[in-house]
Amino acid sequence: MPKIVLIHPSAGVNWNGNSATFALELARRLDNYFEVELLSGAECGSFSRPIKSITRSDVSNLACHPIISAILHKWFAHPEVAVEHLTSFLPCVAYLLKHPADLIFPQNDYGGLFVANCVRAIKGTPILFTEHNSLLDNGKYLKRNLSLQPDRLIVLNPEVADYVRFLAPEQLLNVIPQGVNTEEFSPIGKAIPTGLSKPTVLCVAPLNRDGNQRIELTIKAVSRLPRASLLICGNGADRDYFQALGDRLLGADRFQIRFFAYAQMPQVYRSANVFTLASKEEPRGLAYLEAMACGLPVVATDDSVRRYLIGNGGITCNVNNLDAYTKSLQMAIDRHWHWQQKPRQNALRFSWQETTMLYRKAVLQTCSQPRLTARYARIT
Template sequence: MIQELIRSTGDRLKVNNKKNKKDSYKITIIHPSAGVNWSGGSEIFAIEIARRLSTYFDVQLLSGAECGDFSRISGGIPRAYTYDLINQPLIKNFVHRFANHPEIIIEHLTNFLPCFIHCLTNPTDLIFPCNDYGGLAVAAAVRAIKGTPILYTEHNSLLAQGKCLTRNLRFSPDRLIVYNDKTAAFARNIKSKQQVSIIPNGVDLEKFTPQGSKIDFGLNKPIVLCVASLNRNNHKRVDLAINAVSHLPQASLVLCGDGPDKDYFQSEGDRLLGSNRFKICTFPFDKMPEVYRSADIFTLPSINEPFGFAYIEAMASGLPVVATDDEMRRYIIGSCGILCDVTNPQIYAQALSQVLQANLQLNPQINALRFSWDAVALKYRDVILNTIKKIYS
């Protein structure tokens, strides 16, 4: 790790100092959905890491909408702006013949040229794409011309048997960030010389806390909270949570999120739980701390969840967790909940009931301290300094 100050070959001071922003390293972060989609993990990551790295570097986030004094509109079309259009019945049948997620392809294509031109005409010391292969393509094109190094965090981890990671490694980022040893080993197996660092995601411990105002959902208590995008075809498996809570005679489920299958999940919740025990809510991100502290327990039955901001946000808010029993959940949640076979409704419901009965000695807020954004940002700072020094030395 580099803790000392670094000087360029021309002896220009590259100080991590707000007072000397014009002399500090320039970092360009790319995510055209940031500021538009507030439920996506990579979008939240881009904003939070940009905000905190601004303490050490001159940071600019190319985003879909204004999300801080460090952001600049990327110039293309964010995926959320095209989703409703391309899912109209006549259009959907046509475009989905060519791509499973055409809205993402549209975002990548329309943002490539404006982001590429911006990075060429506004010199930067490192490009940090956070929007998968679209941003990586921009960064790789700029590097081919100017030699600018690329830092990339793989938010998909080993989803789809590592298909996304395998594809993204073809862009040869100068430094790859992953969440765990298993993903790092997978990457090195594909590219033995790939530089890899392991850094978890973070949580804002000043925002997400048990203390503060709460929301009355108007449902029977206790409240089970699930935060997820509402898509039957993704890995969140929200239907398992609805089914499990239906086996508890008193508890209610608040499903916080939005997506193409909202009506389907509303129907399922009404059928299995009823209006006095089920509600779907959508809140802006700055309201989420209040949402978490208004519940009694958090659950998210995802399969192969790469990391999951919602777990650490819930724990920071004082909530115990019931989730899928896998390697990543064991690392994140530890003893602050129950991990189980969520595909078995009886086992899943029993785990929820056991945690709700408060028979476990849990301290989720203490566990969440491991994922402080400030600590995560320091690790990214050191990796960025190492990457830049290696390229320009």
């Protein structure tokens, strides 16, 4: 039985439904087929091996102090990620050299990939790597990670696969979409009472004005609907700005911003009628899948990735056109009661049961393939 080691120093520390939760879920499921260890930030299962480091959550707490924040941002574009990578590097390398594996499977982007490269140079251990960034910033992060030459690459959708084949034709890769827990995220179960008028539109996003999510567009579009209310689930530096904008355009009886633990999210989705996220780019699209698994039709930005994820479970449109965005939201609201099965059925395409089997196959392929040779003709 192959021994595989996954890496994510925030696993067991950060439970916000991001890549750390993905790493934990994947480790738990692959543990049924392999000998699995997860180098984590805290105990989170019999397979976890806590590694000492300064995690992203630790850095975020420190960065609340303006002086510390200024120093960190002077040196790092994303200090919480960079500090975690730097402080976890040596502990992870030391553990992997002392406890050899048959496969190293980083889940924390380039930090874990550097760890795996160092160990591969010494031990020859192959690397399987999931590219969570997809085509963000015109593929900037994808190109960086390709330059580190994983033995096999996992990408989340066919569009990224095509781009990888253009950049590095010899790169071995598998397309495995983001998994969603369709047992936990289901239309059946309790809902969190919000006190908002129905129908309720839900948006889940970090509250940053200069971010990717374009929350202003969502607030403006919902404000054009005569009776709909808007619940934004998230937190961030610009919460007060979005609260003021929502209060002005929608009023307190039609607008709320709330923050929930990730474990509560199935109940949050069930409290709404429609889900929307007008982000510019969406490398993983987990919130869309969770919403559809709970029976919510989705309204999202029109691009090939969103069309692939949403299928017939919602509507994609030009969200920059407020008329088109508002019309799409109204269509989703009108169809909600008759449409519930379509979003759910679409989400089942991405169930963790299916995803786990695809990852199991990728692990076996990587363990049995010839070791890495210099095979990259072009990475630009």
